[in-house]
Amino acid sequence: MTTLAITDGQVLSPELTVERADVLIDQDRGEVLEVGTDLTADADETLDASDSLVTPGFVNGHCHVAMTLLRGNADDKPLDAWLQEDIWPVEAELTAETVRAGTELGALEMIKGGVTAFADMYFFVPTIADAVADAGLRARLGHGFISVAKDDEEAREDAREGLAVAEEVDGMGDGRISSAFMPHSLTTVDGEYLEEFVPKARDIGVPIHYHANETTDEVTPIVEEHGVRPLAYAAEKGMLEPEDFIAHGVHLDESEIGLLAEAGTGVIHCPASNMKLASGMAPVERMREAGVTVGIGTDGAASNNDLSMLDEARDAAMIGKLAADDASAVPAEAVVEMMTQGSADAIGLESGRLEEGAPADLAVIDLEKPHLTPRNDLVSHLAYAAAAADVRHTICDGQVLMRDRDVLTLDESAVRERAVEETEKLLARAGE
Ligand SMILES: CSC[C@H]1O[C@@H](n2cnc3c(O)ncnc32)[C@H](O)[C@@H]1O
Numbered sequence: 001m002t003t004l005a006i007t008d009g010q011v012l013s014p015e016l017t018v019e020r021a022d023v024l025i026d027q028d029r030g031e032v033l034e035v036g037t038d039l040t041a042d043a044d045e046t047l048d049a050s051d052s053l054v055t056p057g058f059v060n061g062h063c064h065v066a067m068t069l070l071r072g073n074a075d076d077k078p079l080d081a082w083l084q085e086d087i088w089p090v091e092a093e094l095t096a097e098t099v100r101a102g103t104e105l106g107a108l109e110m111i112k113g114g115v116t117a118f119a120d121m122y123f124f125v126p127t128i129a130d131a132v133a134d135a136g137l138r139a140r141l142g143h144g145f146i147s148v149a150k151d152d153e154e155a156r157e158d159a160r161e162g163l164a165v166a167e168e169v170d171g172m173g174d175g176r177i178s179s180a181f182m183p184h185s186l187t188t189v190d191g192e193y194l195e196e197f198v199p200k201a202r203d204i205g206v207p208i209h210y211h212a213n214e215t216t217d218e219v220t221p222i223v224e225e226h227g228v229r230p231l232a233y234a235a236e237k238g239m240l241e242p243e244d245f246i247a248h249g250v251h252l253d254e255s256e257i258g259l260l261a262e263a264g265t266g267v268i269h270c271p272a273s274n275m276k277l278a279s280g281m282a283p284v285e286r287m288r289e290a291g292v293t294v295g296i297g298t299d300g301a302a303s304n305n306d307l308s309m310l311d312e313a314r315d316a317a318m319i320g321k322l323a324a325d326d327a328s329a330v331p332a333e334a335v336v337e338m339m340t341q342g343s344a345d346a347i348g349l350e351s352g353r354l355e356e357g358a359p360a361d362l363a364v365i366d367l368e369k370p371h372l373t374p375r376n377d378l379v380s381h382l383a384y385a386a387a388a389a390d391v392r393h394t395i396c397d398g399q400v401l402m403r404d405r406d407v408l409t410l411d412e413s414a415v416r417e418r419a420v421e422e423t424e425k426l427l428a429r430a431g432e
């Protein structure tokens with residue numbers, strides 16, 4: 001057994017209290033052995049966390065990681081126009097090389113921001129899985145499939161790819177990679193394909209993840225065509241199980257919040273994307289009051305425009321208060337819970353808690369910063385004041401991915417260079 005002690009930090013417990021402690025991890029098993037005092041004597045190696053806050057690694061519950069290459073390419077439009085006029089024409093020109101470059105760039109950004117796990121829906125998923133495995137992150141990955149604007153055979157082929165990919169990547173990266181079946185949304189995949197392929201996903205034992213109730217344009221057609229709210233429709237199609245999780249959940253009525261709570265289906269709240277695309281304000285306080293598992297995600301970097309979970313936490317608190325018209329809604333404790341345990345629970349990972357037996361997924365945040373001074377309340381600082389650039393070390397599955405801001409699993413300048421080259425090639429292919 002090889003052990004690492006993260007020493008002298010202020011450690012955030014699952015109950016969101018903070019105490020001075022060391023964290024001893026088993027690097028071979030990727031597990032936390034103990035949180036306590038004076039654990040350095042038992043360790044093969046140490047990592048300094050003095051003047052730092054040691055937290056569970058952040059869990060980005062919904063992302064399209066390779067979209068980092070499209071950051072700043074198309075801004076300031078609502079969802080439908082943004083996808084149809086700008087994003088989808090460029091995505092039609094993606095190759096495995098483009099997606100690898102975008103994934104490495106996104107992985108680099110997430111490691112630098114203390115993210116240790118994420119859920120991702122995109123194309124060329126085996127390539128994403130390879131890149132994630134090499135970067136050392138944990139992820140739940142799936143192929144986003146769409147049936148609209150395709151003939152029946154093309155749609156079926158896309159759905160079959162979704163299933164095949166879910167089987168192929170599951171367990172990669174020494175078990176850090178898991179998968180899901182990912183229909184893009186309830187309006188971009190026709191009901192007949194959901195009816196046929198969701199049971200097949202159950203047969204292979206993977207959860208279902210999809211965009212739902214993101215804009216009113218995704219609600220109205222379902223109500224008009226099927227006479228029920230989108231999540232009642234999703235339940236009819238067998239897509240509201242405890243292991244499933246939806247992205248967004250902005251336009252939910254009370255009956256749908258009740259369905260989510262009853263089913264145990266998680267919701268990944270994406271506040272920055274919802275604000276940027278003017279999609280609306282998710283009822284986060286109401287969902288939490290009803291007992292819905294709520295996590296936080298960045299969505300893709302083209303609608304955010306970064307992959308910082310610390311930015312996202314602050315956004316979630318701010319918009320949560322506005323949505324509830326109540327300054328006490330979505331307090332600091334709630335967002336810290338959502339960006340760690342909430343996201344992990346929603347996407348079906350054991351991460352998100354720093355305690356004995358938990359996966360050794362950690363972020364260490366440097367507190368010696370003007371904007372984190374004085375240290376009145378470290379949970380408040382995490383929710384409202386800390387930034388990605390404050391993260392000192394990132395550890396996933398017991399492996400140190402970043403030490404003193406030096407990312408060890410990726411060559412930062414090479415990744416940035418390849419991202420620029422691949423973006424130029426992509427945009428040229430797309431005629432931009
Ligand atoms: C079919 S793979 C995933 C697909 O989703 C697109 N996408 C990015 N952001 C959003 C969003 O906020 N709502 C819906 N779809 C989104 C992405 O560009 C891919 O095409």
Ligand SMILES: [Zn+2]
Binds near residue numbers: 063211
């Ligand atoms: Zn999305």
